[in-house]
Amino acid sequence: MNTISHCQLIGTGTAGLCFVIALVNKVKQAQEPKKLKYQALLDSLIAIEGNHQPGGVLGNYQINANTDADEIVSCLLDDTPFSNLRDYYLQQPEVHQPLITLPKVGKLMLEPIANIITSLLGDNLLLDTEVTRVEISKNECKSYGSHDQLLVSSQKMVLCCGGKEELLKDLLPWRQKTVFTGPFLQTKDASLLPHQQGSILIVGSSHSSFSAAWRLLNDPVLSLYAKGRDIIMLQRNPLVKLRCTPEFAHQNQLPFDDIDDVCPVSGLVYRNAGLRKDAKALYIQIKKGIEKRVRLEPMAAISDAKHLLDNAALIIQCTGFRANLPKITLNGVTQKVRQRSNFGELSDIKSGAAIPNLFGFGLGIQIIPEGDYRGENSFNGSSDGVLPYPNAVAPVIIDQLIQD
Known part of the structure; x- marks a missing residue:
């Protein structure tokens, strides 16, 4: 397939969805002549997604420690095709739990949003299509598929490819029993985990680390597996x-x-940097001595914990993401x-x-929005949550895309 467009969007996970939502909001709210430019961008936009529907892998996660309902729906403004969906979602409270689980988010929001975006983009949405490399020249952006076939030629390109977790070199000797945060939080069958005797070792003490520990303690899918095992978090x-x-x-x-x-x-x-919801509650329980099955173990380097790694049955690596980008060349140079800036x-x-x-934003690209969404002064990490994308980064990128 060789399709020509003004702009192509690679990836329709959380960031990609928010990009399309922000563009729809721009069309709905703008005055002429910008309204016509936004509409033209929407009409010509070609979105490429490696999965079978928009939304990426977010709907595969089994818990919702990362995002609460208020953050998820903050990107769905009034007077858009998404407002009724947002209102319906907010009317579905959890009776016994202080959070809305991601499978419920998927059923009530992600799948309906995917359906709306599918209807908006029509034939301009390419599903089950993996982009393996990108060629950039002065006036053209080209994306190529897994068989090195040309997919789309466009004047401009937005990368929302998500992030990937890579095994730390220091953990290579224990790679057979190491899993990453993402796959672990998507686990639906504990029988796939190693069942030899030993503890569960979590490398890192981030929000994802506490989310993994929370699930081991509370999720019926994994609590039986974790029963009787020590849960140790390596804390740098x-x-x-x-x-x-x-x-x-x-x-x-x-x-x-x-x-x-x-x-x-x-x-x-x-x-921006703090533990939320169940992860926060778990830390408080550990700190007060209420939760005794999880302990924090200080370390200066992973090599300090060799004896713990040797004795672990399962190691969960929670050390962050890197950009999951295709190979990119500019005029033939990798x-x-x-x-480059906070503008994408x-x-x-x-x-x-x-x-x-x-342009690019989302998990792995690590653009930190300025202004109201920058958060506390001491924060020097990346802002990967749903909240900043449509409200800060995506609209700025969109305004650059419509410039002549």
């Missing part, structure tokens, strides 16, 4: 940050700085890309030069 950073109010932090003796660690917009401590342009790491007409 002694400070565990919690997203909470200053009052909550004081009450639970959690350290923070009044100036740098409190978001000026929300008033929350560690708005590029290793990074964010990408550049080459080695030269620092901008790659013309190439």
